[in-house]
Amino acid sequence: MKRIGIVGSGIGGLAASIRLAVQGLEVEVFEALPGPGGKLDSIEGGGYRFDKGPSLFTMPRLVEELFELAECDMGPYFGYQTIPEACRYFWDDQTRLTASASIEDFDAEVARVLGEDRGAVASYLEQSRRLYEQTRPLFLERSLHKISTYLSPEVFKAFGALGSVRWDLSLHRTNQKRFRNPKTVQLFDRFATYNGSNPYRTPSVMQIIPHLEHGIGTFLPLGGMHSIPKALHRLAVDLGVIFHFNTPVAQIETEKRRATALILERGDRLDFDLVLSNADVYTTYARLLPDFDLPKRIERAERSSSAVIFYWGINAHFDELGLHNIFFSNDYRSEFDSIFERKELGNDPTVYVNIGSKYEPGDAPNNCENWFVMVNSPASYGQNWAREVEILRSRVVERLSRVLGRSIEDLIEFEEIVNPVQIEEWTRSHRGALYGTASNDLFSAFLRHPNKGSRIENLYFCGGSVHPGGGIPLCLLSAKIATDHIAADVR
Ligand code: FAD
Secondary structure (H helix, E strand, O other): OOEEEEEOOEHHHHHHHHHHHHHOOEEEEEOOOOOOEOOOOEEEEOOEEEEOOOOOEOOOHHHHHHHHHOOOOOOOOOOEEEOOEEEEEEOOOOOEEEEEOOHHHHHHHHHHHHOOOOOHHHHHHHHHHHHHHHHHHHHOOOOOOOHHHHHOHHHHHHHHHHOOOOOOOEHHHHHHHHOOOHHHHHHHHHHHHHHOOOOOOOEHHHHHHHHHHHHHOOEEEOOOOOHHHHHHHHHHHHOOOEEEOOOOEEEEEEEOOEEEEEEEOOOOEEEOOEEEEOOOHHHHHHHHOOOOOOOHHHHHOOEOOEEEEEEEEEOOOOOOOOOEEEEOOOOHHHHHHHHHHHOOOOOOOOEEEEEHHHOOHHHOOOOOEEEEEEEEEOOOOOOOHHHHHHHHHHHHHHHHHHHHOOOOHHHEEEEEEEOHHHHHHHHOOHHHOOOOEOOOOOOHHHHOEOOEOOOOOOEEEOOOOEOOOOOHHHHHHHHHHHHHHHHHHHO
8 A cells, every 4th residue: 555645734635635545545644733724723712713714615515525535424524504695895985785695686786886787797707607617627627737638628628718818908907897886896806815816917817716706605614614624634534544743844855756755853754655745835845855946936936915814802793794894995906016016014905804703603702703804915025014013903993993983992802913924934834825826927827836746756736835726625626636646646
């Protein structure tokens, strides 16, 4: 039986461990943190519980697929609910809009509140669906680096669909052509942030992203987002996968062009036939492969955005807020110029507030709410985060207090704050980027590191920093593509 060592138990590493155990490999996972999940961590304090990282769960089918593969009933491990509204939007001039999960209702609401033609949103989302269906076989489900991909009839069709994409337009320009109200444009520009990109630069093909939320739907795991890695870890253990927590890997030992062993920080050396890295690909090369130079394209790749997050225990209840809430800035372009060009926090940030306790009341004391308040930020390039965060905090408190008409500062009874440097320390993601590399130009998809590198024959990669990209669904797909490579190689 072949033995494989996996570095990291992020969502990608967990999914890969399950797939490999089902393939019949002997699997061991080495994780620096005390438990599974990587960015899907959880924190508690003052009677509150918060999901520390992701808050939006789309494409639950990809989690279900893992239980089906393992021929295991998902019920005792994991459940989720469908959320009837996608997001509540707030602007400074008191415009408010609730985006229903029903496309028809969302379309009607945008027409009523923002004055778009009836049908404008529905037809935009229909195009988003079509584009998603046509392009996913190429961009999401297969290796972009295997000849066989380009010979498949589905991929051939995907290339056909790409002919209809306006490659010369950014997502923002595409949205501007479709909607008359700048607020509708801003609402649909926001989807670029789902993979940490800039709507003024990311190509129009990113119009596929709203389909995930509005076509497929938004969901919430029972028990919160951290339940996803908890369930996958349990399934993996039941399949025989061995996990070593609090066990950072110091080096992937290589001989000629083969990975031969993992050397742990505590000194042990363990032989493996194959190695899969779920750690950020930059840190994999820079820290774990001392005999190999960092590939130039990884070194040069633009990082996705990072974030500053305030975890606030709020001693009040807000009826006007839902699970996902966005408080838009007044100058979106300047906000993204700050993040990606000037690498600083702008002075008018858009604020995202997620309140898990709306659906999981046990996550906050009675009549209180657990606010996860996130502002997109540049990746970490040595900024003075202590000072930046102090200024940002007062801007966020001021915006929320003004729009909601209540002094938020007086209601914060628990607080923890995480900045990009701390995200890097926590997850070992280069510069604290949330989604690996940004998709800010036409070729980003093709330049992202493949799931099987060319330098070391039996070293594979999965997770948000490699193909097909960041975010939970894509990390789950990366595990599938990487383990398909492994299945083909060990056959
Ligand atoms: P990671 O989560 O990056 O984990 C990698 C693991 O490898 C870590 O546990 C790390 O400790 C371990 N590791 C690294 N090096 C070593 C080593 N040398 N030895 C041992 N272990 C090592 N996505 C969404 O879909 N929806 C959202 O709403 C969303 N919001 C986000 C909000 C925040 C604040 C953050 C941080 C991320 C968000 N994302 C969201 C992105 C999403 O969390 C990530 O894309 C995804 O979880 C990354 O998974 P991964 O498989 O790449 O592993």
